[in-house]
Amino acid sequence: MWDQILTGFGYWDVYAWISFFLVAGGMVYLIRSLGRKDYKQGSDQDEIFFGSNPVPEDGEDLKVPASSAYWGYTQALKPFYDVLVGFHTGVATDYAGWYILVTALVALLILL
Amino acid sequence: MSWQVHLPALLLAVPLLGAFLAPLTALGGKGLRNTWFVLVSAAFTMIAFLLWTRVGSTGTAIYVMGGQGWNLALPSGMSIPVRILMEIDAFSAFMVLLSAVAALAGAVFSIAYMDRFSGLEKFVALYFLMVTGMFGMEITGDFFNFFVFLEISSVASFGLVAFWRDRGEALEAAFKYMLVSTLGALMVLVAVAFLYSKYNVVNMATLGKVIEWGIVEKTALVLFLTALAMKCGAVPMHMWMPDAYAEAPAGVTCALIAVSQASLYGLFRVTYTIFGAFMGSPVIPWVIIVLGVLSMFIGVSMAVIQKEVGRLIAYHSVSQVGYMLLGFGVGLLALSDARAMAEYGFTALKGGVYHIVNYTMYKGLLFLSAGALYYATGCRNLNDMGGLGRKMPKTMALFMIAAAAIAGLPPFNGFVSKLFLYESTFAVHPILAVFAMVTSVLTLASFVKIFQTAFLGPALQKFEGVREVPGTMLLGMSVLGVAILALSLFPTWSVNHLVEPAAKALVDQASYIGAVFSASVTGGGL
Numbered sequence: 209m210w211d212q213i214l215t216g217f218g219y220w221d222v223y224a225w226i227s228f229f230l231v232a233g234g235m236v237y238l239i240r241s242l243g244r245k246d247y248k249q250g251s252d253q254d255e256i257f258f259g260s261n262p263v264p265e266d267g268e269d270l271k272v273p274a275s276s277a278y279w280g281y282t283q284a285l286k287p288f289y290d291v292l293v294g295f296h297t298g299v300a301t302d303y304a305g306w307y308i309l310v311t312a313l314v315a316l317l318i319l320l
Numbered sequence: 321m322s323w324q325v326h327l328p329a330l331l332l333a334v335p336l337l338g339a340f341l342a343p344l345t346a347l348g349g350k351g352l353r354n355t356w357f358v359l360v361s362a363a364f365t366m367i368a369f370l371l372w373t374r375v376g377s378t379g380t381a382i383y384v385m386g387g388q389g390w391n392l393a394l395p396s397g398m399s400i401p402v403r404i405l406m407e408i409d410a411f412s413a414f415m416v417l418l419s420a421v422a423a424l425a426g427a428v429f430s431i432a433y434m435d436r437f438s439g440l441e442k443f444v445a446l447y448f449l450m451v452t453g454m455f456g457m458e459i460t461g462d463f464f465n466f467f468v469f470l471e472i473s474s475v476a477s478f479g480l481v482a483f484w485r486d487r488g489e490a491l492e493a494a495f496k497y498m499l500v501s502t503l504g505a506l507m508v509l510v511a512v513a514f515l516y517s518k519y520n521v522v523n524m525a526t527l528g529k530v531i532e533w534g535i536v537e538k539t540a541l542v543l544f545l546t547a548l549a550m551k552c553g554a555v556p557m558h559m560w561m562p563d564a565y566a567e568a569p570a571g572v573t574c575a576l577i578a579v580s581q582a583s584l585y586g587l588f589r590v591t592y593t594i595f596g597a598f599m600g601s602p603v604i605p606w607v608i609i610v611l612g613v614l615s616m617f618i619g620v621s622m623a624v625i626q627k628e629v630g631r632l633i634a635y636h637s638v639s640q641v642g643y644m645l646l647g648f649g650v651g652l653l654a655l656s657d658a659r660a661m662a663e664y665g666f667t668a669l670k671g672g673v674y675h676i677v678n679y680t681m682y683k684g685l686l687f688l689s690a691g692a693l694y695y696a697t698g699c700r701n702l703n704d705m706g707g708l709g710r711k712m713p714k715t716m717a718l719f720m721i722a723a724a725a726i727a728g729l730p731p732f733n734g735f736v737s738k739l740f741l742y743e744s745t746f747a748v749h750p751i752l753a754v755f756a757m758v759t760s761v762l763t764l765a766s767f768v769k770i771f772q773t774a775f776l777g778p779a780l781q782k783f784e785g786v787r788e789v790p791g792t793m794l795l796g797m798s799v800l801g802v803a804i805l806a807l808s809l810f811p812t813w814s815v816n817h818l819v820e821p822a823a824k825a826l827v828d829q830a831s832y833i834g835a836v837f838s839a840s841v842t843g844g845g846l
Binding site for chain 1 (some may be wrong): 426495496499500503504507535539541542543545546547549550556557559560603604618621622624625627663664667670701702703705706707725730731736739743744746747757765769770772773777778779780781782797808809811812815
């Protein structure tokens with residue numbers, strides 16, 4: 209139960225990883241404990257720096273929406289995504305059409 | 321004779337009884353209905369567990385229905401089995417156990433999740449019918465009954481996907497699912513008819529023994545392969561999956577994952593057990609590998625750009641099915657070459673089998689987490705969410721476990737199955753491993769997106785009243801969360817007791833065939 213898993217090419221040892229995370233966690237805790245202890249909660253030290261502007265009361269005005277995530281990635285791959293999204297038409301007959309097409313292609317490959 | 325010889329029959333009878341009595345439980349009110357829902361689910365999970373342990377200790381189980389005796393596969397004077405025959409080897413038992421756990425988690429979660437809606441006795445009845453069909457697909461020993469069980473699970477699934485019938489999207493998703501699913505089931509029936517027309521038999525073991533490699537058989541294989549690949553969501557036949565998974569109630573989606581795995585089981589039973597002897601030609605294995613690579617890459621690419629949490633996770637289902645197809649495809653490629661099987665084929669197969677376990681557990685938990693977010697906030701769109709980690713810390717913790725596991729972050733279980741797949745597929749061609757790794761990176765990216773936009777960020781005023789979901793929903797999620805942690809912490813036990821016996825059973829065609837005929841002679845079986 210506690211052995212390593214041999215993959216044929218290497219091995220997997222979950223306990224080595226858990227030990228690594230425990231050591232890393234301990235180091236993080238140590239570094240954190242070296243921080244200043246005279247920090248005053250509720251004072252200006254607590255304030256969020258929002259480009260020198262007043263911080264909006266509702267988080268809605270602060271948050272980064274999901275549609276902004278990976279903007280650079282999707283812009284860089286726009287031609288790829290245009291094709292990919294265009295291929296997902298949402299039309300039921302297309303769903304059936306792709307199934308028939310794949311069946312025909314596989315039939316050609318196997319029967320010929 | 322132990323009562324446990326009847327476990328295969330009980331596995332079908334218990335959920336079927338649960339389905340037919342569910343409308344009556346409505347007479348006893350909500351409490352009786354919910355108790356019935358959980359009790360029957362717990363009962364079939366226990367039966368699945370007992371069956372798995374029994375098959376592990378006594379070998380392949382045979383159960384004959386409608387015959388002179390439960391273990392008489394071949395009555396005197398008969399040269400082929402003609403009764404309804406259940407055959408459960410280690411691979412079947414493994415699938416049944418996973419499916420039962422997913423269905424139990426979905427049922428427990430659904431108690432509170434569905435409480436606000438009416439018509440729940442119909443919901444429970446359809447749920448149990450779906451489970452019956454799923455179990456039937458995984459334990460049946462003949463193709464015609466495979467088709468019947470496929471239809472039972474599909475028809476019940478259509479009703480469950482469309483359960484929120486006031487939502488046009490749910491009805492549309494169910495209609496699309498019904499259209500392609502019925503087309504696929506029809507092709508399965510035509511494939512069975514092709515084989516029956518030539519061999520006069522539908523029993524899987526007998527077909528595996530006598531089958532030849534002619535036009536009829538090749539046509540049947542094509543029809544089986546594409547229909548079952550479509551049912552498990554392989555690209556480019558996957559489009560029904562994001563629609564159906566995102567629109568079905570979360571508990572149902574958790575069980576639907578196991579239903580799609582039953583189709584995957586059928587695909588591998590056909591290719592390995594029935595047609596395994598003809599896999600010297602690399603065409604079929606490469607078709608499965610290409611479908612796997614396409615599913616992995618296109619599924620995850622589409623997931624990254626989704627804004628609706630259910631659809632995002634559903635596209636990941638397509639991607640994860642790709643990993644399994646890749647592993648099983650590489651295993652199939654090595655099936656007729658003992659050296660290749662020893663070098664990389666069996667490792668790939670173990671990776672595929674291990675990924676089935678992992679996928680069923682973490683994907684189920686991810687869908688339940690998405691359901692919890694919807695239950696608490698009424699939102700499906702990630703753009704509308706934020707800061708929920710403060711309000712729903714337990715849901716967030718369970719989501720994090722599942723997200724880390726699916727992304728293959730060490731030390732979680734998802735990494736182990738992916739490690740098997742990376743290393744073995746690299747031996748076939750490095751580009752396969754590259755696709756698998758890129759898919760894993762994009763998987764992590766998309767779950768970071770959900771985590772960051774739904775759980776992190778500033779608190780939103782509109783969610784001030786949001787509270788953690790009820791205990792039964794957390795319990796349903798915890799069943800899967802604990803399973804993921806156990807699989808992660810005890811990988812050696814998982815591989816030795818769950819994965820390897822299933823993988824060995826799948827490549828041991830002779831044992832599957834021999835079990836039916838030895839049961840006929842000796843009256844053996846379970």
